[in-house]
Amino acid sequence: MEFIKPNCQNCKSRISSTFSDLNLDDVAWLNEVKSWKEYKKNDLIFKEGNYPKGLFCVHSGKIKVAQLGDDGKEQIVHLIHNGDIMGHRAILGDDQYSCSSVAMEDSQVCFIPKDSFNAMLNNNARLALKIAHLLADELKALEKKVTHSVQNSVRERVAESILQLKQNYGMRPDNQTVNVVVTREDLANLAGTSRETATRYLYEFQKLNVIQLVGKTIKILNGNKLEYYSHSNR
Numbered sequence: 001m002e003f004i005k006p007n008c009q010n011c012k013s014r015i016s017s018t019f020s021d022l023n024l025d026d027v028a029w030l031n032e033v034k035s036w037k038e039y040k041k042n043d044l045i046f047k048e049g050n051y052p053k054g055l056f057c058v059h060s061g062k063i064k065v066a067q068l069g070d071d072g073k074e075q076i077v078h079l080i081h082n083g084d085i086m087g088h089r090a091i092l093g094d095d096q097y098s099c100s101s102v103a104m105e106d107s108q109v110c111f112i113p114k115d116s117f118n119a120m121l122n123n124n125a126r127l128a129l130k131i132a133h134l135l136a137d138e139l140k141a142l143e144k145k146v147t148h149s150v151q152n153s154v155r156e157r158v159a160e161s162i163l164q165l166k167q168n169y170g171m172r173p174d175n176q177t178v179n180v181v182v183t184r185e186d187l188a189n190l191a192g193t194s195r196e197t198a199t200r201y202l203y204e205f206q207k208l209n210v211i212q213l214v215g216k217t218i219k220i221l222n223g224n225k226l227e228y229y230s231h232s233n234r
Contacts, residue, residue: 061107159230
């Protein structure tokens with residue numbers, strides 16, 4: 001895939017991002033201070049434990065944000081797509097990255113230096129409020145994930161993870177195939193289980209004609225049943 005350098009003035013991803021309400025002068029300034037980089041599939045974007053040098057904003061692509069547990073196993077905590085930002089919590093907390101970020105497919109990511117991002121927040125109360133709302137939404141999502149990891153069975157979490165992939169990345173034109181290539185390992189890390197267990201439930205759902213596995217893609221044959229199996233005590 002051939003990429004073209006993003007321009008903030010006509011960037012469709014910016015319109016759906018935290019920077020959607022910037023005025024024309026601020027957008028022009030943002031376009032000047034930002035840099036841009038292409039990441040290939042499986043490339044590391046930032047590493048857990050490092051200190052942030054700036055904010056990442058996804059122009060195109062699919063990215064996972066994951067944390068390593070004490071046992072060395074990866075847990076995916078966020079699925080990132082066009083218009084999403086990364087690194088803001090570490091910047092605002094003046095802290096290290098608590099997670100690592102890895103491209104799930106070839107991606108374009110813009111980078112805003114830390115000082116420039118802080119200057120924008122200091123000069124734009126509306127932007128600062130949007131970041132506060134984003135942090136609140138992320139905390140709410142993480143609290144929900146923790147609750148589900150304790151209360152829901154692995155079977156339910158695998159079903160829910162497929163729906164989460166659909167929600168984040170949408171569907172292909174056939175309106176059945178989830179629009180992301182995902183390894184069994186990544187699905188397991190999203191569901192908080194082992195690769196073997198996740199694979200076993202995938203094949204169970206396939207046998208029940210709820211999904212169809214096509215290589216590393218997933219077709220949802222019966223969305224209602226998948227929703228049913230993702231709920232507690234089903």
